[in-house]
């Protein structure tokens with residue numbers, strides 16, 4: 001079954017669901033850090049981070065992917081950090097919380113591959129249509145002639161029947177940045 005690509009809105013909804021579920025397992029008044037915000041990070045090796053401020057950041061590689069299992073697993077892992085306390089790191093108590101919260105499920109290999117591929121993107125390709133609309137097309141590792149020289153080439157592309165005036169490469173980090181600035185100690 002094909003699931004929709006993960007958007008920040010979907011991620012946020014999953015986060016709220018996960019918080020609600022975990023509160024049923026361990027009542028919120030017993031959590032070391034109360035959950036506050038959910039944001040994105042562009043870290044190259046970590047899927048997520050939790051902060052003593054109660055903030056959680058998930059890697060922006062989830063956005064535009066279909067890695068639902070890994071997203072849910074990471075959310076629960078980070079929520080477990082908040083619940084038992086970040087200072088514990090990955091000790092026995094953390095592992096117990098993480099297991100209770102569902103942070104130890106198995107992730108299908110295709111999800112891991114998809115995320116690994118996405119984590120290194122530098123560019124995002126936008127199509128500017130003749131009707132003034134700008135459509136985000138896809139993420140890319142490098143810029144290619146096909147899009148850089150589109151305006152001077154003879155080829156004409158359409159998006160849903162509307163002529164594309166020009167393509168634009170925008171910085172992937174800036175394009176996907178939707179997160180609030182966070183402070184605090186870091187844990188994966």
Ligand SMILES: [Zn+2]
Nearest residue numbers: 077081187188
């Ligand atoms: Zn961790």
